[in-house]
Amino acid sequence: MPQFIAQHLPILQVIVPLIAAPFCALISVRNGAWWLAFVTSLVTFAISVLLFAATFDGEIISYHLGGWAPPIGIEYRVDMLNAFVLTIVSGTGVLTLLYARASVAHEVDAKQHGLFYTAFVLCLTGLLGVTITGDAFNVFVFLEISSLATYAIVASGAKTDRRALTAAYNYLIMGTIGATFFVIGLGLLYMITGTLNMADLAQRLLEHGDSRTLRMGYAFILVGLGLKLAMFPLHQWLPNAYTYAPSAVSAFLSATATKVAIYVLLRFLFSVFGFSIPFEADILFLVVLPLALAGSLIGAYIATYQDNLKRLLAYSSISQIGAMLIGVSMLSASGLMAAIIHLFNHAVTKASLYMVAGAYAKEAGTVSIRELRGVGRDMPFTTAAFVVGGMSLIGIPLTVGFISKWYLVEAALMRGWWPVVIVIVVSSLIALIYVGKFIEAAYMHPAPQGIIRREAPLTMLIPMWIFAGLSLFFGINSSLTSEAAARAAQGLVAASSLIWQ
Amino acid sequence: MxxxxxxxxxxxxxxxxxxxxxxxxxxxxxxxxxxxxxxxxxxxxxxxxxxxxxxxxxxxxxxxxxxxxxxxxxxxxxxxxxxxxxxxxxxxxxxxxxxxxxxxxxxxxxxxxxxxxxxxxxxxxxxxxxxxxxxxxxxxxxxxxxxxxxxxxxxxxxxxxxxxxxxxxxxxxxxxxxxxxxxxxxxxxxxxxxxxxxxxxxxxxxxxxxxxxxxxxxxxxxxxxxxxxxxxxxxxAGTEYLIYIGAVMTLFPVFFAAIENNLRRVLSYSLNNQLGFMVVGVGIGTPLALDGTVAHAFAHVIYKSLLFMSVGAVLYRTGTDKASELGGLWKSMPLTMVLCIVGAMSISAFPLFSGFIAKSLIVSASEPYLWVWFALMIASVGVLEHAGIKIPFSMFFGHRSAADAPKVEEAPLHMIIAMSFAAGLCIAIGVWPENLYAILPYPVDYVPYTTAHVVTQLQLLFFAILAFALLMRFGLYPLEYRSINLEFDWLYRRFLPRLVSRLAMRVTHAWRSLAGRTTAIATRILSYSPPANSASTGTMVLWIAILLGIVLCLAYL
Amino acid sequence: MTNYITRSVLIVLGLICIGLAAVDLYVARHSSLGFDSIPFFYCVLGFIAYAALIFMAKALRRVISRPENYYGLQAIDSESEAKHD
Structure with a gap:
């Protein structure tokens, strides 16, 4: 039996949550949906850890769905990179579900809990599927599963704020356009190659050489994914969606959805297109890099004006996504490694920060910085977690943010891109402003009159502090993450046809 | 051994x-x-x-x-x-x-x-x-x-x-x-x-x-x-820079020594000037010059000690070493006066005193360097001025008559002995230079006591003394008063500390006003909220179109 | 009394100088310089150098002279005397 499970780990990774999802809606026992979702997430996390361990020494697992060999059948392909992302996604799933119990009970109608957890698990399924599959069209399918589920769970924040509905609607429109662009791009690629298996695609595209159709396909896929990952200026759906979604959803999505989109971008850029024609690299340099630089500055800049803590964190995310894209567009092994390690580091940091925001929403009933004055005294542990996460956003040493910034700056210096270094440093300085703004309000000001706030419950504090602790732990001892990121980057490097340095 | x-x-x-x-x-x-x-x-x-x-x-x-x-x-x-x-x-x-x-x-x-x-x-x-x-x-x-x-x-x-x-x-x-x-x-x-x-x-x-x-x-x-x-x-030895460094060293202290009130500081300037002679000798680097340097150092240590001892003896008895507070002590401290004058004559290079037989070597060696030789001659006159005349004159004669001077005892016996010993050496070396010449690093065939040399040296010294006497007579000789003179060290004892503290104050002020203004501006900006809060769906889609358009345009280029 | 001494010292000094100047005419110089064999060279040099030095020093003092307590406690000059044993 274990032998059988071990052989089928890749499909189990997706199929377990997929099957569990509808049962969440059917269980009528109080909290039963949560329990099922939580147990499911634990199982998926266990599977991803096993996959991570199996691929850590460089092995690539290729799983043929239904025994049909690729390129005809669907292939699930697990290497260092997507095992790494799978672990992030499923781990975040476990912790946010742990957190969600108290938070969601407060922010979502009890009647809807079954549906909420169904959508949540479906979203998890989609994200895991996108990550694990080796089939391009399968990516689209899972992307849609996760997106549709996301629209639903974002909209479930409507109990607290009706604007969640418009936010979800906007997200739906934008997500659909993005997905459409992506599938158009896939169609164009299929026109050229007649295959949808990624490895096969890469092979045939390389043989195909340059053509206008290929360029069009590249353009559509890039813009489609850019939308999904909230690349500046296609980010505008994100702030509202993250602001008005239930806090557990914000924490989960900020740590996973954009990260998975970046993973898909990396996979397509390096493994599928592989920079076989100069156009691909040129677009990266001419379009993506400037937008990434602008995004990292403008996102941080706008964040400084926000009074809503969740919105502030959302804009901060846009800035951090800009930083990841800077790393990607450097087109060097070190830049890629910086982007991948930042992907993990930012997931950990942002998840903990959104959990803090959720704790405020639950205990203080507000996420307005002005109304949260003096909260540091009433909710010391929660606010302390924000300080840790905030320091990581700034990039202060001993936090993961510093590790990311360090590798990013180092990579930029290796390429001799001084202006980029300056942008990274400046955006860190701006982060200092918006983080400092909240910390000042939380500690330096007296609480508004007549407000009673209690510390968040342990089920919220524990996952929050696990993330905060991780962002400290991997900030001090980054050997595991940097090793994994370096290997994942090397894997991508090897797959592409760029000649590296 | x-x-x-x-x-x-x-x-x-x-x-x-x-x-x-x-x-x-x-x-x-x-x-x-x-x-x-x-x-x-x-x-x-x-x-x-x-x-x-x-x-x-x-x-x-x-x-x-x-x-x-x-x-x-x-x-x-x-x-x-x-x-x-x-x-x-x-x-x-x-x-x-x-x-x-x-x-x-x-x-x-x-x-x-x-x-x-x-x-x-x-x-x-x-x-x-x-x-x-x-x-x-x-x-x-x-x-x-x-x-x-x-x-x-x-x-x-x-x-x-x-x-x-x-x-x-x-x-x-x-x-x-x-x-x-x-x-x-x-x-x-x-x-x-x-x-x-x-x-x-x-x-x-x-x-x-x-x-x-x-x-x-x-x-x-x-x-x-x-x-x-x-x-x-x-x-x-033989490094040419040293000749010019030495020449400057002999000259500039002369002026400061002439107007310095503290007699031990006068002697310090004098010491600096004497070092200049030695440095010139090292710079010339010929056997004659190096012998001169060594002989001069030897003689100098003794007569400079003697002079410092005599000033010290006066300081010991009167409690001051300032020219403006001294004078007229010849009557109460006659032995010290005599010994001081021996030291003064030695440093001024009167014939039969140690300075004469030592300095002559360096001055002779400097003859190929005309301007240096000239500087050394002027410096010699300067030495006579501040060490030869000013030191004994201001302590034992000066602007005060013996009657006005405080009644003090003669210097203690051990000081007199020490000074006498030094004075004896000064004269002994001056009278029998061959003993010193014998231990110099290079063989010496220099004869200090030629008629011409003795006469020209005496002319130089006595006409300088004549000038002093005349200046005194007509009241042109600068009398000392309580003061100090600014020197190069003003730069680090006064100017730089002040400059640094002023700069620090300026920076503090500038920082405060900058911080104030920045806060004002920041407050104004922060009270304004940018319109990025909620973009309409149309705007978002427009952005997608623009971006796709750009990428597609690039694809066709 | 003092005036008498001063005058006799001056006269003796004057006589010595006249004597030295007179000797100058009878003493041959052997220096390598040459120009110093000009008659009364050293007499003139001694006299002028001394006078010039004094006047220049006096001019210098007008510029650099300061009260004794200029450097305050950082210097020994402003300390009261008679601290020596």
Missing amino acids: TNLVMPSLVYFAAACLAPLIPHARLRAVLLLGVPVLAAATFFSATYGTSHILPLFDTHLKIFRLDALSYVFALVFSLAAFLSLLYAAHIRDRLEQVSTLIYAGSAIGAVFAGDLVTLFVFWEGTAIASVFLIWSRRTEGSYATGLRYITAQIASGLLLLIGIVLFYHDTGSVAFERMTLDSTATWCIFIAFGIKCAFPLLHNWLQDSYPAATLTGTVTLSAFTTKLAVYALARGF
Whole structure:
């Protein structure tokens, strides 16, 4: 039996949550949906850890769905990179579900809990599927599963704020356009190659050489994914969606959805297109890099004006996504490694920060910085977690943010891109402003009159502090993450046809 | 001769044992034996004797006896003896111990055959000597001592850097003649230059020597600067820069000395000027010039000690060393006056006195350098002015008649003895120069006492004295009043500290106003909220279209 | 009394100088310089150098002279005397 499970780990990774999802809606026992979702997430996390361990020494697992060999059948392909992302996604799933119990009970109608957890698990399924599959069209399918589920769970924040509905609607429109662009791009690629298996695609595209159709396909896929990952200026759906979604959803999505989109971008850029024609690299340099630089500055800049803590964190995310894209567009092994390690580091940091925001929403009933004055005294542990996460956003040493910034700056210096270094440093300085703004309000000001706030419950504090602790732990001892990121980057490097340095 | 005891060790041993002697007078007497004992260890040793100390992978020549080190060690021993005799009334153990360590270090440095040993003793002289200043135990002397030790340590550090670089360059730490062709040798050169009080590096000298105790000044005047002259003569003989540095050194102190009120500071300027003669000699570097330098250093240590002792004796009795407060003491301190005048005549290079037979060598050697020769002549007149005339005149005659002068006793006996001993040496060397000439590094065939030389020297001196007499007669000679004169050290004692504090204030002000304004602007900006809060679906889609359009355009390019 | 001494010192000094100047005419110089064999060279040099030096020093003092307490406690000059034993 274990032998059988071990052989089928890749499909189990997706199929377990997929099957569990509808049962969440059917269980009528109080909290039963949560329990099922939580147990499911634990199982998926266990599977991803096993996959991570199996691929850590460089092995690539290729799983043929239904025994049909690729390129005809669907292939699930697990290497260092997507095992790494799978672990992030499923781990975040476990912790946010742990957190969600108290938070969601407060922010979502009890009647809807079954549906909420169904959508949540479906979203998890989609994200895991996108990550694990080796089939391009399968990516689209899972992307849609996760997106549709996301629209639903974002909209479930409507109990607290009706604007969640418009936010979800906007997200739906934008997500659909993005997905459409992506599938158009896939169609164009299929026109050229007649295959949808990624490895096969890469092979045939390389043989195909340059053509206008290929360029069009590249353009559509890039813009489609850019939308999904909230690349500046296609980010505008994100702030509202993250602001008005239930806090557990914000924490989960900020740590996973954009990260998975970046993973898909990396996979397509390096493994599928592989920079076989100069156009691909040129677009990266001419379009993506400037937008990434602008995004990292403008996102941080706008964040400084926000009074809503969740919105502030959302804009901060846009800035951090800009930083990841800077790393990607450097087109060097070190830049890629910086982007991948930042992907993990930012997931950990942002998840903990959104959990803090959720704790405020639950205990203080507000996420307005002005109304949260003096909260540091009433909710010391929660606010302390924000300080840790905030320091990581700034990039202060001993936090993961510093590790990311360090590798990013180092990579930029290796390429001799001084202006980029300056942008990274400046955006860190701006982060200092918006983080400092909240910390000042939380500690330096007296609480508004007549407000009673209690510390968040342990089920919220524990996952929050696990993330905060991780962002400290991997900030001090980054050997595991940097090793994994370096290997994942090397894997991508090897797959592409760029000649590296 | 491996059983030879290093003379510096005699001093150090004495420095350890001396404080244990409880009886002050007994201690003072016993201390007199130390220089004698130390000098006995090398007095009759043959040249070429050396001690090698194996250290790590190299060998240090911690002792080297040759003609050059012999003369300097001999005169340092003499100076140590004179200082200890002059200070026989001192009960302060700290001052006695530091005198011994100071003298021992100076003699050790002179015998150093390698740069590392030189460095150790070089720092030894610096650290031991500062206690002669701090022994005065006033706030001013403490501050001055700090400035003094800063300069000395700076010299030591430069020397150390130079040695390290030199070892790196050449693989050797032997202390032999060097050329100024690398950073290493320049560092060593400047290190020597600080101790030798080169122009603009000189202020520590005039600053600190008047600040020491009256006995400490006598000790200080003998060693540090002459050690530097020795080091230059050993390492940089024939370096042309030194000629011009020396010429400037002889000239500029003359003007400052003429208008200085503090007589010990006058003598410090005079010391600086005398060093200039020696530096010129080292720079010329011919056997005659080097002999002149060594002879001049030898004679100079004795007569400069004598002059400092006489000023010290007056200071001891009257409580002041300021020209404006002194005068008319010839009647109450006649012996001191006579001895002081012997020193004055020696330094002014009157025939039959030691300065004459020593300085003549350098002046003669400088004849190929016309302007330098001229500078030395003018400087000689300057020496006569400030050391030959001003010192004795302002103390014993001056603007006060004997009747107005306070009734003080003659200097104590031990001081008189010490001064007489020094004065006797000045005259003995002047009258029988061949004894000094015999121990100089190079054979001397110079005859100082020719009719022409004696006559021209007397003409120069007496017509200068005539000028003094006439200026006095017509009231043009500058009378001293209580004041100090600004010097180059104003730059770091007044200007730079003020500049830094002003700058600091400006920066603070600027920062405060900037911070204020920034806060105002930031408040204004922050109260305004950018319209990025909620974009409409249309705007978002427009952005997608624009971006896709750009990428597609690029695809068609 | 003082005036008498001063005058006699001046007269003696004057006589010595006249004597030295007179000797100058009978003494041959052997220096390598040459120009110093000009008659009374050293007499003139001594006199002029001394006078010039004094006047220049006096001019210098007008510029650099300051009260004794200029450097305050950082210097020994402003300390009261008679601290020496």
